[in-house]
Amino acid sequence: MPNVMKKKRNFHQASPGWNIVFNLIAGIFAFLCVFPFVFVVIISFTEEKTLATDGYRVIPKAWSLDAYQYIFKTGDTLLRSYGVTILVTVIGTVVSLLLISLYAYAVSRRSFAYRRFFSLFAIFTMLFSGGMIPTYIVVTQLLGLKDSIWALILPLALNAFYIMILRTFYITGIPDAIIESGKIDGAGEFRIFSTIVLPLSLPGLATIGLFSTLGYWNDWFNALLYIDDPNKVPLQAMLMRIESSMQFIQQNSANGSISLEVLQSMPQDTARMAMVVLATVPIIFAYPFFQRYFVQGLTVGGVKE
Amino acid sequence: MVGSFFRSFNRNKVMLLMVLPGAIWFLFFSYLPLVGTIAAFKQYRFSRHGFWYSLVHSKNVGWANFKFLFSTDAAWSITRNTLLYNIAFIVLGLVFSVALAILLSELANKKLAKLYQTGMFLPYFLSWVIVGYFAFSFLSMDRGLLNHTLEYFGMDRMQWYNDPKVWPYILVLVYLWKSIGYSSVVYLASILGIDRSLYEAAMIDGASKMQQVRNITLPMLKPIIIIMTLLAVGKIFYADFGLFYQVPRDSGTLYSVTNVIDTYVYRGLKTTGEIGMSTAAGLYQSVVGFVLVMVSNYVVRKVDKDSALF
Amino acid sequence: MSKMTKKTGLTAAAAVTALSLALSACGGNEAKSDGASSEKPVELIWYTIGTPQKDVDTVMAEVSKYTQEKINATIKMKMIDWGDYTQKMQVLVASGEPMDIMFTSAGGFDYVQNARKGAFLELDELLDKYGQGIKDTIDPGFLSGSKVDGHNYGIPANKELPQLEVWRFNQNLVDKYKLETTGVRTLDSLAPLLKTIKAQDPSITPFAMDKNYVPYVPYDYLVTNMPMAVKLDGTDLKVVDILETDEMKQALNTMHKYYQAGYVAPEAATTGSTQDLMTSGKWLLDRAQTQPLAETSWSASNGYPITSTPASDAVITNTSVQGSIMAISANSEHPEKAMEFLNLLNTDPVLRNMVDSGIEGTHYEKIDDKHMKNLDASQNYNMPSYSLGNNMLLYLNENDPDDKWEQFKKFNAEGKPSPILGFNFDSTKVSTEMTAIQNVKEQFWASLMTGTVDPATYLPKAIEQFKAAGLDKVIAEAQTQLDAWVAANKTK
Secondary structure: OHHHHHHHHHHOOOOHHHHHHHHHHHHHHHHHHHHHHHHHHHHHOEOHHHHHHHOOOOOOOOEOOHHHHHHHHOHHHHHHHHHHHHHHHHHHHHHHHHHHHHHHHHHHOOOOOOHHHHHHHHHHHHHOOOOHHHHHHHHHHHOOOOOOOHHHHHHHOOOHHHHHHHHHHHHHHOOHHHHHHHHHOOOOHHHHHHHHHHHHOHHHHHHHHHHHHHHHHHOOHHHHHHOOOHHHOOHHHHHHHHHHHHHHHHHOOOOHHHHHHHHHHOOOHHHHHHHHHHHHHHHHOHHHHHHOOOOOOOOHHHOOO | OHHHHHHHHHHOHHHHHHHHHHHHHHHHHHHHHHHHHHHHHEEOOOOOOOHHHHHHHOEEOOOHHHHHHOOOHHHHHHHHHHHHHHHHHHHHHHHHHHHHHHHHHHOOOHHHHHHHHHHHHHHHHOOHHHHHHHHHHHHOOOOOHHHHHHHHOOOOOOOHHHOHHHHHHHHHHHHHHHHHHHHHHHHHHHHHHOOHHHHHHHHHOOOOHHHHHHHHHHHHHHHHHHHHHHHHHHOOOOOOHHHHHOOOOOOHHHHHHHOOHHHHHHHHHHHHOOHHHHHHHHHHHHHHHHHHHHHHHHHHHHHOHHHOOO | OHHHHHHHHHHHHHHHHHHHHHHHHHHOOOOOOOOOOOOOOEEEEEEEEOOOOOOHHHHHHHHHHHHHHHHOEEEEEEEEOHHHHHHHHHHHHHOOOOOOEEEEEOOOOEHHHHHHOOOEOOOHHHHHHHOHHHHHHOOHHHHHHOEEOOEEOOEEOOOOOOEOEEEEEEHHHHHHOOOOOOOOOOOHHHHHHHHHHHHHOOOOEEEOOOOOOOOOOOEEEOOOOOOEEEEOOOOOOOEEEHHHOHHHHHHHHHHHHHHHOOOEOOOHHHOOOOHHHHHHOOEEEEEEEOOOOHHHHHHHHHOOOEEEEEOOOOEEOHHHHOOOEEEEEOOOOOHHHHHHHHHHHHHOHHHHHHHHHOOEOOOEEEOOOOEEEEOHHHHHOOOOHHHOOOHHHOOEEOOOOOOHHHHHHHHHHHOEEOOOOOOOOOOHHHHHHHHHHHHHHHHHHHHHHOOOOOHHHHHHHHHHHHHHHOHHHHHHHHHHHHHHHHHHHOOO
8 A cells, every 4th residue: 555655656756857956956955954064073083183273174184083082981971861861852752742732633623612712822822931930940849840850851841833733734634524424433532533633644743743852852951950960961951061161161261260170171172073973963863763654644535544 | 601611611521631731731831930920020139038929029110121122222223133034034934944845745766855854954953052163164264164265266355254244144044054954844744744636636637846836735835834934923023042142153243233132132131130121021022922923813814714823 | 702711711810820829838938947956967058160070979978077077067069060050040049949058259140249139148247256267267358359238248269369460471482483571561562572473473373362352451340341440540439431541542552453463363353262272372472360370280281381471460359359259048047057167168178178179088199288189080079179168278289389378378468459349330220221231342342352443433433332322321320339339438
């Protein structure tokens, strides 16, 4: 069955001439996107001294592994940070997909009398935020999540933006007729949701899943606020701490004692680039993973499977 | 009245159950902290009894905290900058990411398409600080790639970081570079969701590729395009701090075109650090966004009820 | 239908209000009853700046044993990384997180600002009662200089007191091109050196600087790097716009001349740090703040000799006094114990060195009674000395001269107090104007100060914009406050 679909799809692709043009455009843009990252990789393998004299070079005069050695010296810290990041990303993505898809499905249903209210209830939160301090108090004092990995998961679990996107996928991708036919078969709402709606909205779910995976992976701010325990610091937070500390030094460069003492404890340029590499490479594989679900929604005339 | 409420509640019981976890989340993480917005009208001072006590007992100052957003000519120019950039980002971002999504969906070699897409995600992972480094390696006066190229062609070097004229273009380019790989995914996923039989029918009728895009793909994408745009409109008074602060290297001579609400607030409050004033700025941004969303949603609703946000 | 939504909306609003009430009840923890527990040690929570170290808890356990014996208190230290400190402390303090002692300074979690906002406990009485040791040990200039509106809110670390600007030279180049540095002091006196090096080796950046560079003029700024200033030798104590002073005008002209001659890196106005130049050694001179033995540590950290000559007098200013302060939190449940601890930390060498270098035999070892050597494990406990109290109790490093702290004391004694030492401008009344001025400052400052733009055209523009932003009003307000302060403090 999938094979048939594929063949059919191929037969409406652009003509060979356009295909080359399209490939060219996409290829060049992709190159422009990849190049800076490759540059980061190169810098991370450049010798620190060369960097100071020559600046960034695509082909540096001297290569070196120092940056990575510096980072792996703190081996267990790095591994633990990977662990925290992966754990948070996986649990977080599952939890948020669950919450978001339920909410989005309900507000997408015409038969739900309060759908306007709950849509607005969500959208309102996108526009207004109470700010850092009240949120901090809710998370630490009311929910008691200080230094818990749930403090990294819950604050990002829901997002009105994703709800609205997924709601649109449901409205446009799932004809009422299918749901009605499910009802006639005697299925309950939850059953319809899990056996009919979810499989039909895979591309939408994959999109939201991808966004939320990337969101969790890249998050550092919640760790800054809620995590004191060095064993629970995720990767990006480690990276951001170094970046913001570098800026602190620059802003306080007039203060002799600060700059002297801090600089000694700071990793060099190359080590920071190496951290960017280490923090990014694993997540690059997330995209192909989610992409597998970007398949044709099997909606053709309400035919299932 | 009460009876009808219960009846309606009963009918919607299952749906209410579905939104319940989300609604509770919103209550805790979004609505409860909103109480802190009172700070916008207070001269906040600490006390030993915690935040809420301090908040209630701090001095009321009415609208004074909002004044700095409007007090000088500069304050007006940052509002203008924020608006114009965001409009450019919304329009160009939309055009380019939809175009990119269509283009990617048309590629014959799916493996290659996947590769391109994965590559286009990479900029999303680079923090603005690092993007700033790269911009610098292109634009630096004596070491930059661009000036080397200019010299190679016998032209004069440019002082990029002192030339406000070019920065609107640079900022828009950098923004698009960083974001469209990410935002095109939504459109790509929607295109894949379009019923293929529509295209088959069109092919049989002899429709060209362009006609198919115009008559099938774009109309089918309309709902998601409207939603994405409406959501972006709500954020129109918020600027991406890193883009406007790190990428121009905080160069003072460029402020006429790089200072936006978020950078203005950051710079202005660096010395005084008044919580009330930063809350006021946030509230101002929210309220404008809220009004704009309400108005545009109203318009959308008039035209096409199904595409409206609520 | 629409009625229904309204109703639900109202209930939701009511729920929010109810919950927030519950919240505020949560927030205001009442102090635990502390009576009858005279034997039970008190735990003091201490927030300090710096990259969190692995062995903090181990060392603090050891420290606690010592302090429990001495003052019946144990110590829990929480470190927050450099770049996060200000922001995180703001959230922690605002939300009423329990804490007793915290680091504050002019550059991280601003001391004056937060003292005025009520973050710190006023220490006047506690100092008299439990802080006699501090009063006897620390240079009195620190305690008097760190008063805010007449009260002490923190204990400054005893270290270098005055601020002394120097010209630093890359000695390798000075030797190579036989440059004469003895007559150098003013900005203009640098010209021949810069000219020679530019002609001899164009690959060198003659005058290294980043965007924070400001030419030295004999004024003290009311707020760091804001244009309101008071002349150092002035007897009339008049607040002026620094950009309108003759000294600054002349300095800016010289800077622009230097910039045009190529002595300054073309992008100095947007350069965050000169670290690249320092590492590569491709610079001739720059300006820096010094302290005793600074030349040795500069040379050591860069790997080549760096020398210096004074560019200013040694002046004790608010900024130099507020470089590192330890304050007691306004919500501390044990302010007396905290004060006792601060007193001990600033007077007891055993405790101070343990906090600084860790456990003897594990993190460091003594070489003789004054000197010590770091052991390998010290990389798990590498603390910034300046932020942890009295520096002059510290053991010396292997290469330090025996009289290191005597040199510091001499240096401190030579500093002249700024006429406005101890006066801290309160900008509350003009906070709207301050935000606008700050933005104008950021816009013009770096490009003017580094000489990037021509002061003939840009200086009048900057002055005008500052005026439009309300600088005159701020100066008038500052003058009023200053006059009141003079009346209260300077009645000799």
